[in-house]
Amino acid sequence: MSIKNICCIGAGYVGGPTMAIIAQQCPHIKVTVVDLNEKRIADWNDDNLDNLPVFEPGLDAIVKEARGRNLFFSTEVDKAIDEAEMIFISVNTPTKTYGKGKGMAADLKYIELCARQIARVSKQNKIVVEKSTLPVRTASAIKSILDHTGNDVKFEILSNPEFLAEGTAVTDLLKPDRVLIGGDTTPEGDMAAKALVDIYANWVPKERILTTNVWSSELSKLTANAFLAQRVSSINAMSEICEETGADVNEVSKAIGMDSRIGSKFLKASVGFGGSCFQKDIFNLVYIAKSYGLNEVADYWEQVILMNEYQKERFTNKLITTLYNTVSDKKITFFGWAFKKDTNDTRESAAIKVADNLLNEQAKISVYDPKVKVNQIYADLDYLKTRTSAENKALLTVESDPYVACENSHSIAILTEWDEFKTYDWQKIYDHMLKPAVVFDGRSLLERKKLEEIGFIYYSIGSGITGN
Numbered sequence: 050m051s052i053k054n055i056c057c058i059g060a061g062y063v064g065g066p067t068m069a070i071i072a073q074q075c076p077h078i079k080v081t082v083v084d085l086n087e088k089r090i091a092d093w094n095d096d097n098l099d100n101l102p103v104f105e106p107g108l109d110a111i112v113k114e115a116r117g118r119n120l121f122f123s124t125e126v127d128k129a130i131d132e133a134e135m136i137f138i139s140v141n142t143p144t145k146t147y148g149k150g151k152g153m154a155a156d157l158k159y160i161e162l163c164a165r166q167i168a169r170v171s172k173q174n175k176i177v178v179e180k181s182t183l184p185v186r187t188a189s190a191i192k193s194i195l196d197h198t199g200n201d202v203k204f205e206i207l208s209n210p211e212f213l214a215e216g217t218a219v220t221d222l223l224k225p226d227r228v229l230i231g232g233d234t235t236p237e238g239d240m241a242a243k244a245l246v247d248i249y250a251n252w253v254p255k256e257r258i259l260t261t262n263v264w265s266s267e268l269s270k271l272t273a274n275a276f277l278a279q280r281v282s283s284i285n286a287m288s289e290i291c292e293e294t295g296a297d298v299n300e301v302s303k304a305i306g307m308d309s310r311i312g313s314k315f316l317k318a319s320v321g322f323g324g325s326c327f328q329k330d331i332f333n334l335v336y337i338a339k340s341y342g343l344n345e346v347a348d349y350w351e352q353v354i355l356m357n358e359y360q361k362e363r364f365t366n367k368l369i370t371t372l373y374n375t376v377s378d379k380k381i382t383f384f385g386w387a388f389k390k391d392t393n394d395t396r397e398s399a400a401i402k403v404a405d406n407l408l409n410e411q412a413k414i415s416v417y418d419p420k421v422k423v424n425q426i427y428a429d430l431d432y433l434k435t436r437t438s439a440e441n442k443a444l445l446t447v448e449s450d451p452y453v454a455c456e457n458s459h460s461i462a463i464l465t466e467w468d469e470f471k472t473y474d475w476q477k478i479y480d481h482m483l484k485p486a487v488v489f490d491g492r493s494l495l496e497r498k499k500l501e502e503i504g505f506i507y508y509s510i511g512s513g514i515t516g517n
């Protein structure tokens with residue numbers, strides 16, 4: 050079966066970039082990305098490519114090439130579902146904030162809504178692809194909804210989890226380590242999986258396209274994120290031992306990363322991982338383990354999250370101690386608000402937690418981030434509900450010039466590893482700060498020697514503070 054028409058439900062950080070690449074690589078396939086969020090769709094259709102809702106290096110050029118040719122963004126969900134032979138579900142699957150499983154389980158209400166909508170609208174057989182990250186065995190729930198509420202058309206469900214990382218999405222999608230496709234082990238399931246393999250085979254070498262059963266595919270995505278996050282928490286745990294003993298975590302991580310059994314990636318100590326996925330996917334895994342009575346397994350993975358929370362607290366506490374145990378009324382500059390460089394995504398960003406802690410101590414914060422918009426920063430704080438919006442605005446300002454953000458500041462906290470921070474005139478920054486001027490580097494981004502020569506007191510996670 051050759052697919053000519055694809056619909057993707059959900060125009061977010063996954064739906065937008067993945068479909069842009071499929072459209073670019075497969076000009077013979079019409080790809081329509083739909084979303085309930087009208088503003089998001091309008092932004093995807095904006096002539097000014099700076100206004101695309103997702104910032105990813107290289108994405109604007111791909112959208113420019115394919116949009117209007119065979120890539121379309123629309124709010125007409127029913128129409129797109131009706132016309133497509135293959136429907137990707139790329140909607141959000143956040144942690145539940147209510148009821149059973151609150152704070153742990155994945156909230157599948159958006160997935161279920163999609164399934165019901167697909168069932169209601171479809172008049173011909175369809176292949177439904179789970180692109181969202183889902184608890185293992187979700188495909189059977191989707192299948193049950195489709196089969197029981199549909200118009201007697203046949204549905205095949207595939208799991209095709211997305212492994213892209215924000216900030217490098219375009220490269221990850223163009224040259225994936227692997228594409229994973231899980232399907233039913235029936236002739237119909239095999240045919241559906243083959244149809245999806247054929248799409249990816251337009252640009253991905255065949256040996257990198259793995260097919261498995263549905264459950265292995267669903268569980269592999271949760272496992273991948275748990276393993277990646279676990280490496281970060283492991284090196285972060287070592288960072289505190291380094292600070293106590295005089296070892297340097299950057300040297301330790303280089304030394305162990307050269308061991309081919311360990312490898313060098315995801316061994317950078319930091320103020321903590323963020324992003325919409327790691328925490329929610331590990332909680333999801335913990336919840337699944339608990340629901341099968343596997344309490345030791347659940348506790349093991351939960352510790353990865355606890356370590357991450359601890360690292361953010363530890364960073365804030367160390368900053369407060371260094372500023373003579375009080376930050377009340379002191380200006381502290383944040384370099385970075387996004388959860389990592391090269392993205393405008395702020396979900397679960399470490400900066401939010403550190404800001405919340407410091408605002409509780411009545412610090413005045415001035416934020417500079419190259420890509421995150423002012424409204425997003427205030428929305429992130431308002432969401433915490435620790436203070437009112439007016440209180441946050443009185444204490445936290447957002448600057449568009451990094452040098453202005455540092456004027457008369459007591460300390461700079463580096464919370465995102467944006468490359469541009471390395472290129473700044475740090476002497477000029479020092480000259481305009483209050484003394485002693487303290488840099489708290491939560492990303493081990495800057496050169497200690499250079500900053501100390503200028504006169505800064507410099508702290509970096511896992512290699513300690515000037516003078517110790």
Ligand SMILES: NC(=O)c1ccc[n+]([C@@H]2O[C@H](COP(=O)([O-])OP(=O)(O)OC[C@H]3O[C@@H](n4cnc5c(N)ncnc54)[C@H](O)[C@@H]3O)[C@@H](O)[C@H]2O)c1
Nearest residue numbers: 059060061062063084085086139140141142159181182211
């Ligand atoms: N962000 C990542 O880096 C990443 C990577 C791999 C996998 N994932 C997974 O992909 C999924 C999507 O993540 P995201 O970051 O793109 O989320 P997102 O919040 O950026 O986008 C989801 C979109 O779905 C839309 N939506 C929700 N319900 C809808 C409905 N019924 N009809 C139409 N539109 C609807 C929302 O309006 C939103 O725009 C999640 O399961 C996530 O875990 C994310």
